[in-house]
Amino acid sequence: MTAQNRELATIRNAVLSISTIAWILLLAWPGSLTHCPVTTSGALLWTASLQMMLAMNPPGLLAAGWVLMLMAIMAPVLIPPIRHVWLQSFKHRRARSIGLFIAGYAAIWLAMGVLLVGIELAAALFAPQWYVPVAGAFSTVVWQFSPMKQRCLNRGHAHTALAAFGFAADRDALRFGVTHGIWCAGSSGR
């Protein structure tokens, strides 16, 4: 194995270790949205129901669960783009550029988390009937086979050149993370 391959293997092993730890934590503390709709009638029905739901599912725990799930599932698919940033950057900038790439990527997925967990909460609050998850599953299947999903997958394979010096290098690493996150979110079938 060449020195170059050894360095690339180190990146792969570090990322896979993070993913494994996240999986262990998720398996040790599996969480799911718990909800008990308030059944009394009246104008304050949904606000009381929301308060109960937030008491049973604290936002901090929901956010922590989402981040853990991201680290477990998404970290392995970041190995090729992280290697790309590593190779494209000066040695003294590698850690900084990889950090910015991950920050941009995570920002997109955290925004997706707010959106998706919000939809899940709203569905549990206003329409806990069986057809809501069925409609969600149906739209996911349609998306999986759509040309848009393939388009996102193709664009996610693009590893473009990054500026090497100064502010432009930081900007490009962050921008690569954001665009990679967008195409990755689009191709994940959500």
Place this chain on the structure above:
Amino acid sequence: MGDCGLAALDPIFYLHHANIDRMWAGWNQVLGTANPADATWLNGPGACGDAVFVMPMPGPSTWVYTPQQVNSLSQLNYEYESYDSLPKPELPAVQLSERLKRLGAAAVAERVNAGATVNTGGKVELVGASQEQVPVKGSSVRTSVRLDPATRSKVAATLAAPSEAAPPDRVFLRLENVRGTQNASVLSVFIDLPPDADPNDHLELLAGTVGLFGLRQASVPDGSHGGQGLSFSLEITKIVDALHLSDRLNQDSLQVTVVPSDALPDRAPITIGRISIFRKGN
């Protein structure tokens, strides 16, 4: 012949590929170089869920095959008469020894010739890069590749005092994310060519020549590689050695001149996402 989707319709395509097959066989048999042995190579792209290799056969049938079924001529029913016309490059140890002599390290060169073990390393590190994308229009374009002073000094140090433990770095120029719509172009790349000089008078500064086969498909944003274009690596070790020996490596940037085989019209330029320089060593 320049377009992946149409190339196989040109009769010269088979002549061209038969010649590649002959050169490959020569590479194996004359130089004794082995093909890769890892499973992803031997099983081909089909094993990874990608397209499989299919050969048309006489009649309506086809032959679906993997690289391990065509790994050497002994598996096939033909052979070549001779490989005499193929170039025979010197062995790596001889090349390194010659290079060490050029760099003024005659004692190290002698020890390498005598079979001393050399720690060739193999780490790859960015030395410099163009800051903007480079549009190639007209008959040539000249651009500046800025060097990182600390990494450039590291390269210079290995050239100034090479040893078996720290042999001189090899240096590569990369044309990254080359995009465009002109498949048939060929680009010649020169290092530190004087501004008004005729490139044909300075072939010692020629880093290499790249053909842009498949450029159009590789540039389509919704294609299977997201429109990232083509990338090429050219070894520029000899040119960098000459710059070092004439005290011209100690500068903030290297000038790179790209000369297309035919002048490119303004309406269909080729763009190079980044021109970068890498060192390979310890």
